[in-house]
Amino acid sequence: MTPLHQRRFTPRCWRAPALILLFVAFLGGCNTSAIYQDHLYNPPVYWGSHVVKKGETLYGIAWRYGRDYRELGDANGLEPPWTIHPGQVLRLDKKGSVRRTASVSSSRPKSTTSRRTETRQSSREPVTSHTPVASDIDWQWPHGGTVIAGFSTSGKVNKGIDIAGNAGDPVKVAAKGSVVYAGNGLLGYGNLIIVNHSEHYLSAYAHNRKILVQEGEDVKAGQVIAELGSTGTDKPMLHFEIRKNGNPVNPSRYLPRR
Incomplete structure (x- = not known):
């Protein structure tokens, strides 16, 4: 028998993938890609940090970690227009506050996008999933195809x-x-577009074959912004999200019946 002092012990906690992921992320000073690829994990993320890469925006980073871009920016001492730089470290373990602003901030220093106010209804959403949520935004379907996967917050999460x-x-x-x-x-x-609609709402369009707009561009409802594709997935489809104050909400509750 091997002497006790020569035995090699492996802590049981290291055998759990989730704890290993956590351990590695803290050692590396940033979160691993698995944290936002895992369909069974639903952010927000309030641990670790993120090192800004070339081309990244605060909006995209906040989207990745399930955070409100205003809250994440405030946690890192940022102010509109939320300018960040490659190599900059954003702390995810800090929680900021959301200040109401007089206008919608975009990635540009000056934006012509007007501010929309939130309706009283936001504090009392309907019980039935078939009843549309009242909103001051006139939502339209981004594509006329069949919905092949609905919104889900349990099991295989679909945001x-x-x-x-x-x-x-x-x-x-x-x-x-x-x-x-x-x-x-x-x-x-895949090829992703995120659009800021108001102080509260963002929408996203994923898996596009070709992006037809640029960051900072103002867009009108119904404007063609991309070509449907299969980037980041195994078949052509449009993945569409709406987020309210950084949180995923069911788009079917906001889109008109068809």
Whole structure:
């Protein structure tokens, strides 16, 4: 028998993948990509840090970790227009506050996007999933295809809805706003567009074959912003999300019946 002092012990906690992920992330000073690729894990993330890469925006980083961009910016001492730089370290273990602003901030120092106010209804959402949520934003369907996967917060988490389509189909913006992210830096989303609609709402359009707009561009409701594709997935589809104050909400509750 091997003497006790020569035995090699492996702490049991290291055998748990989730704890190993946590341990490695803290050692590395930033979160690993698995934290936002895991369909069974639903942010927000309030631990670790993120090192800004070239082309990243605060909007995209906040989206990745399930945070409100204003709250994450405040936690790191940032102010509108939320300018960040490659190599900058954003702390995720700090929680900021959200200050109401007089206008919607975009990725540009000056934005023509007007501010929309939140309706009284926001504090009392309907019980039935078929009843649309009242909103001061006139939402439109971004694509006319069949919904092949609905919003889900349990099991295999889906933070939006998946809409079937053919490669090259036009993808339309669901409401007027300003493009705050256009790129492919968020793993699992492929070519992604994020649009800021108001102080409270953002929407996202993922898996595009081609992006037709640029960051900072103002867009009108129904404007074609991309070509449907299969980047980041195994078949052509549009993954569409709406986030309210940084939190994923069910798009079907906001979109009109069809």
